[in-house]
Amino acid sequence: MTAIRIGTRRSALALAQSQLIVDALARLGIEAELVEVTTEGDRNQTSPLTQIGGTGVFVSALRDALLAEEIDLAVHSLKDLPSKGIEPIALAAVPGREDPRDVLVARDGLTLESLPAGARIGTGSPRRAAQLRLLAKESTHFEVADIRGNVDTRVRKVREGAYDAVVLARAGLARLGRLDEVTETFDPAAFVPAPGQGALAIECRTGDERMLAAVAPLEDRETRAAVTAERALLAELEAGCAAPVGAFAQVLPGPDNAQLSLHAIAVAPDGSASVRMSMSGSFGEAHELGRKVAAKLLADGAGRLIEERVT
Incomplete structure (x- = not known):
C-alpha cells in the first residue's frame, strides 16, 4: 500500500500539527508522508487577513490540492475552516483538542494588567483585537496594533521592541514546545x-x-x-472565521448523560460594546445548541455589532 499523502502548509506550526497526524497514523501501522502546499495566506505576509479573505485563505490551496488528487488528506487548524463546508470534501476526523485558550507573550514577563502606559499589543485577529479593545475601555493604558507573520516572527518583534506584547493561541505554542514564553493565560470565559x-x-x-x-x-x-x-453558532450568525466572535464549548459530565456548555461573545470591532451568552444542552444536540445561542446573541444585537468597522 502506498503512503498516504498529507497536505500541510509550510509554516513551522502547520508542519508540527500535521506531523502529529503522521505519527498517530504510524502508531496504527499506517504509513503517511507530508506534502507541503503554499497558500495565499503564506505568500502574502503584509496585508491584514481581513483584506485577503480572512483565515480561510489558509484553507483553499489545501482543498484545491485535495480535489486535484495531489494529496489524500489535508490537515488544518480547525479555527481556519469556513463555517460552512463544501460538498466534495468531508471533515473526516477531529482529533483530541489542545488547550483552546489565548495567551499573552509580553516583554519582561509582563501581564496585561502590568503592561506600562501606551504599551503596544499586536494581533492579526479581529476577534482578539475587539476583545482587547473591550478590556481597554476599563484599562486604557494599551493600544492594539495589527501584526502578521508566523509565531516566531511575532515573538521576535516583541523581543526587538516593535511590540510590547502579542496575543497568540496557547495550542500553537504548546505544539511548538514554546510554552515557556507565555506570560499570561486568559480565562476562556473572559477572553x-x-x-x-x-x-x-x-x-x-x-x-x-x-x-x-x-x-x-x-x-x-x-x-x-x-x-x-x-461552528454552528458561527454559521448561524453568518459570520466568517475572521469575525469578532468567540465561542467556547466544553463537555460537562453528568450522572446520566453528558451535557455540553457553550459560552459565546460578539464584540464591536472598536470594543465599544459586546453581547455574551451561555447555555447548556444535550451532548448529542451540539449543532442545535450552537444555533440556539446564536439566536439569543442575534436577539441582543450581535448582528449589528459584528458588521461594524473600527473608526
Missing part, C-alpha cells in the same frame, strides 16, 4: 477563544472510504461535539 481553536481538522474527498477508515481511530467525540456547537 473567549475562536470557534474551533486548539482543534485540528482532517479533511478528505467525500466518499474516499480508504481515507475515512484510516483516520476514524483519530476521532475524538468530545472535541467533535464542542467544535460542532461552536
Whole structure:
C-alpha cells in the first residue's frame, strides 16, 4: 500500500500539527508522508487577513490540492475552516483538542494588567483585537496594533521592541514546545477563544472510504461535539472565521448523560460594546445548541455589532 499523502502548509506550526497526524497514523501501522502546499495566506505576509479573505485563505490551496488528487488528506487548524463546508470534501476526523485558550507573550514577563502606559499589543485577529479593545475601555493604558507573520516572527518583534506584547493561541505554542514564553493565560470565559481553536481538522474527498477508515481511530467525540456547537453558532450568525466572535464549548459530565456548555461573545470591532451568552444542552444536540445561542446573541444585537468597522 502506498503512503498516504498529507497536505500541510509550510509554516513551522502547520508542519508540527500535521506531523502529529503522521505519527498517530504510524502508531496504527499506517504509513503517511507530508506534502507541503503554499497558500495565499503564506505568500502574502503584509496585508491584514481581513483584506485577503480572512483565515480561510489558509484553507483553499489545501482543498484545491485535495480535489486535484495531489494529496489524500489535508490537515488544518480547525479555527481556519469556513463555517460552512463544501460538498466534495468531508471533515473526516477531529482529533483530541489542545488547550483552546489565548495567551499573552509580553516583554519582561509582563501581564496585561502590568503592561506600562501606551504599551503596544499586536494581533492579526479581529476577534482578539475587539476583545482587547473591550478590556481597554476599563484599562486604557494599551493600544492594539495589527501584526502578521508566523509565531516566531511575532515573538521576535516583541523581543526587538516593535511590540510590547502579542496575543497568540496557547495550542500553537504548546505544539511548538514554546510554552515557556507565555506570560499570561486568559480565562476562556473572559477572553473567549475562536470557534474551533486548539482543534485540528482532517479533511478528505467525500466518499474516499480508504481515507475515512484510516483516520476514524483519530476521532475524538468530545472535541467533535464542542467544535460542532461552536461552528454552528458561527454559521448561524453568518459570520466568517475572521469575525469578532468567540465561542467556547466544553463537555460537562453528568450522572446520566453528558451535557455540553457553550459560552459565546460578539464584540464591536472598536470594543465599544459586546453581547455574551451561555447555555447548556444535550451532548448529542451540539449543532442545535450552537444555533440556539446564536439566536439569543442575534436577539441582543450581535448582528449589528459584528458588521461594524473600527473608526
